[in-house]
Amino acid sequence: MDVKRTLRKACSIGLAAVAIACAPAWAQNLTSKGTDFYATFTQNYDTTVQSLDLFISSAEAASGTIEFLETGTSQPFTTTPNQVLRIQAPPSSQLTTNMVIEKKGIHVSSDKEISLYGLNNQPYTTDAFLSLPTAALGNSYRVASYVPTPGYQSSTAIVATQDGSTITITPTAAVLANPANTPINITLNRGETYQILSANDLTGSSVTSNFPIAVLSGATCVNIPTSYTACDMLTEQMIPTTSWGTSFFMAPLASRSGGARYRILADQADTTITVNGVVVATIGAGAFHELNSTEALSIQTSKPTSVIQYANSKDFDPTNPTGDPFMMLVPPSGLYINDYTLATADADPASPRFTENYLGIVSPIDPATQQPVDVSLDGVLIPKADFLLSPQGDFFYVNKSVTPGSYHISSPVGVGVTIYGFTSYDSYGYVGGLGLAKISNIKEIKLSPAEDATRWVNEQYCITALVTDMADAPLDSVKVDVTLSGANPQLSSIFTNTSGTAPFCYTSSTAGTDTLVLSAGGKSATSKVKWLQSASDATLTLTPATASNPINTQQCFVATLVDAASQPLANMAIAFDVAGVNPQQSSATTNAAGEAQLCYGGANAGNDTVSATSGPLKQTSTATWTVTPLSQTLSLSPLALTSPVNITQCFTATLTDTNNQPVPNQAVTLAVSGVNTQSSTFTTDSAGAAKLCYTSAVAGVDTITATADSEIKSASAKALQVRTATMTWQAGGAAQPAPVPALHPAALVLLTSLVGGFAWRQRRRAAR
Numbered sequence: 126m127d128v129k130r131t132l133r134k135a136c137s138i139g140l141a142a143v144a145i146a147c148a149p150a151w152a153q154n155l156t157s158k159g160t161d162f163y164a165t166f167t168q169n170y171d172t173t174v175q176s177l178d179l180f181i182s183s184a185e186a187a188s189g190t191i192e193f194l195e196t197g198t199s200q201p202f203t204t205t206p207n208q209v210l211r212i213q214a215p216p217s218s219q220l221t222t223n224m225v226i227e228k229k230g231i232h233v234s235s236d237k238e239i240s241l242y243g244l245n246n247q248p249y250t251t252d253a254f255l256s257l258p259t260a261a262l263g264n265s266y267r268v269a270s271y272v273p274t275p276g277y278q279s280s281t282a283i284v285a286t287q288d289g290s291t292i293t294i295t296p297t298a299a300v301l302a303n304p305a306n307t308p309i310n311i312t313l314n315r316g317e318t319y320q321i322l323s324a325n326d327l328t329g330s331s332v333t334s335n336f337p338i339a340v341l342s343g344a345t346c347v348n349i350p351t352s353y354t355a356c357d358m359l360t361e362q363m364i365p366t367t368s369w370g371t372s373f374f375m376a377p378l379a380s381r382s383g384g385a386r387y388r389i390l391a392d393q394a395d396t397t398i399t400v401n402g403v404v405v406a407t408i409g410a411g412a413f414h415e416l417n418s419t420e421a422l423s424i425q426t427s428k429p430t431s432v433i434q435y436a437n438s439k440d441f442d443p444t445n446p447t448g449d450p451f452m453m454l455v456p457p458s459g460l461y462i463n464d465y466t467l468a469t470a471d472a473d474p475a476s477p478r479f480t481e482n483y484l485g486i487v488s489p490i491d492p493a494t495q496q497p498v499d500v501s502l503d504g505v506l507i508p509k510a511d512f513l514l515s516p517q518g519d520f521f522y523v524n525k526s527v528t529p530g531s532y533h534i535s536s537p538v539g540v541g542v543t544i545y546g547f548t549s550y551d552s553y554g555y556v557g558g559l560g561l562a563k564i565s566n567i568k569e570i571k572l573s574p575a576e577d578a579t580r581w582v583n584e585q586y587c588i589t590a591l592v593t594d595m596a597d598a599p600l601d602s603v604k605v606d607v608t609l610s611g612a613n614p615q616l617s618s619i620f621t622n623t624s625g626t627a628p629f630c631y632t633s634s635t636a637g638t639d640t641l642v643l644s645a646g647g648k649s650a651t652s653k654v655k656w657l658q659s660a661s662d663a664t665l666t667l668t669p670a671t672a673s674n675p676i677n678t679q680q681c682f683v684a685t686l687v688d689a690a691s692q693p694l695a696n697m698a699i700a701f702d703v704a705g706v707n708p709q710q711s712s713a714t715t716n717a718a719g720e721a722q723l724c725y726g727g728a729n730a731g732n733d734t735v736s737a738t739s740g741p742l743k744q745t746s747t748a749t750w751t752v753t754p755l756s757q758t759l760s761l762s763p764l765a766l767t768s769p770v771n772i773t774q775c776f777t778a779t780l781t782d783t784n785n786q787p788v789p790n791q792a793v794t795l796a797v798s799g800v801n802t803q804s805s806t807f808t809t810d811s812a813g814a815a816k817l818c819y820t821s822a823v824a825g826v827d828t829i830t831a832t833a834d835s836e837i838k839s840a841s842a843k844a845l846q847v848r849t850a851t852m853t854w855q856a857g858g859a860a861q862p863a864p865v866p867a868l869h870p871a872a873l874v875l876l877t878s879l880v881g882g883f884a885w886r887q888r889r890r891a892a893r
Contacts (some may be wrong), residue, residue, distance in 0.1 A: 155602040159258020170346035180242035182466035189235030194316035209468035209531040220320040230316035261561035262337035263365025277346040278322035284339040285313035298325030329411035353438040359452035367563035369429035370457020371647035376522035384419035386435040397427040421515040429565035447547035456559035461539030470553040477529035479546035487541035492614035497521035562602040564646030566594040581740030587630040599625020612637025667744035681724040684737035693719025706731035761848035775818040778831035787813025800825030824856040
């Protein structure tokens, strides 16, 4: 299975809970798998070797090209999933010069992720290395080597990935005429190489560059220990110091009665080293502590370090007919991955030279079973009984004897894998793969939510880890181990995305409390989750029990959740449901006081039932929404009018209160639409009136609209009132007179009498 795809899936074990522990689908995890590589071969004890071999593997069919930059030739290749392809490099690809710029870089590119290994193959002096993809290369390295056999050299080689790479090498031993600890400055272009050879041990030498570079290190031939024969070459590609770690688990080498040798190399001053729980040394920058052990080792360091495992010379195990030195990196536990495809180091498996081949596998402990995690070899689970527990009881390991060929190892969580082999006076060994996140730069891990949480059984709980560096910038591709203890013991691996975050979600079918420890690069953060199961575990209240409001006003309901000890339960989800005339659903999370709130305004008059639910708990309240009469009334007069064109006509809007008294100083809008269009907003006068007067030059019909916002009684909401009237304009003619009302008969008699009397007085005045 492809490691990137695997890392994006849930990576957890444990039977009591179901976990989803994934980086987002777009996250890119830096590992030893990639699509672009720069490699080279350091010098063997002889400048003529049997073969220089490249091993290529992939989880899915990949096509690519190998460029041999020295000769300018290239070779296409296609892989078969989970099988190793072997391709020989030209013999001239081996570096054979000292402090000379050459162009012996090998550039490998592919359309899919591959793993790349190199084998420097010569009878009685063979070793192999894991190549790192260009994307995972760094700018700062310290090299590992060993004391060379007299007449031979320790070695360091550099491959540039970009033009104008300015590189500084500060060797810990003299190189030709260059004294120890004196910087060597060079500039390399893409694909150019530079090898340093020294008659002394170059371990601890620093290499820095302005652009990412590949750095390989080893020796042309060494005895380990120096007083034992026979010598063998060493080679391994170094990992950047940004990927160094503080926690290492090492399985002993199979078939080695004399054990294996280890060097713990420091990058910083005052680095304290603890082996199997005992402090053994404190060393400075570039220094190393060496030990030999026949048992599994647990190494912890106070600051980032690199650990190298060496096989001893053949005569260190005089009763064993096979063996000789090799060197391989021990990946820090923070860089374990969960998918490997690798091969034994024979150039031709059909005619193998190595009679013993082993897969070394280091497994974390499954908290649920206290057994190794599930590890599959070519799709078949390795029996748990095959694993051995370390003396410290902190990891399991197994050395699986395998025949020459290709192998695929997978696990739901990260495991450490190495591959090595022996024959008469010869050996090889290399790390099977590793992550390459910048774990040495980790400053802290922050959790969100930061507070402890409570959940109901079968609900989901999610927590997110944020991993940042010393400058508080996010770190991507970091493997964060999630260890649960308590009600749901399990182990998971999650990986940070480009935002430095990694989510972990799980549900529990068991009541109780879990302690979650999220750790990476020697840093950790802790949180707790309490799982509730029955209604007796908590109490839910909802207030108020009843509420009555005019429509369009807001009403709030508060749900409060407390535990059996009446302590508030924070960060708990409350589901709110409104059923009735204003249906709706929502959810909220309780605060530190255990409270969550629903506020809403009913637009429809009638009754609602409001419910709050948490797990098996449910409470209800009632909300009644009413409509009240308006506190103001709008009228418009006249309601209809007919007039000839070009004569001014007026319409009056009037506001009165509930006592029929005028309402002054209120805004009223009067608008005309039809054959004429206009709109004005007026303020009512002391009589509560607002008047619109206008005339028309064209015949037709207009609609007069009066609009006012009126207060609703006992509330601040507004109600829009609209009244309309009709204005008909006629072409030519007089306006129709208003109808004369009919008079009462008595009023008519009185009017006749008054008119008659007025006429008699007028005649008398005229007669005089």
